[in-house]
Amino acid sequence: MGRRDRALLRERENDLPKYLENTVGPVPERPSERKEWRQTVLAIEGYREKHGIRDRSRALGGEPRNAEQRWDREQAERTVEELNDRRRGRSQDRDVGLERSLELGPTV
DSSP states (O other): OOHHHHHHHHHHHHSOOHHHHHHHOSOOSSHHHHHHHHHHHHHHHHHHHHHTOOOSSOTTOSOOSSHHHHHHHHHHHHHHHHHHHHHHHHHHHHHHHHHHHHHHOOOO
């Protein structure tokens, strides 16, 4: 990761724009989750920069204008979906663990 990316991530972590908050949520506390979050933020910001997106409420702006932009958008969307899938998986794992501890009762 370059200096520019690190600076951008620091800026976003300190002042999270609404479009990112709506798409990737707040900065995670856990380092492993923060790393995934940062990768997703960089994918979104790279797309926005490359295609001149200035929309303040939608991370990826309006509909793509051409095939290249459509492909780039699909890649960014896939990165967001992967982040959300991993989050759902962790959430389900926690739910299963909680159910299991409730089934087993208190430990001695």
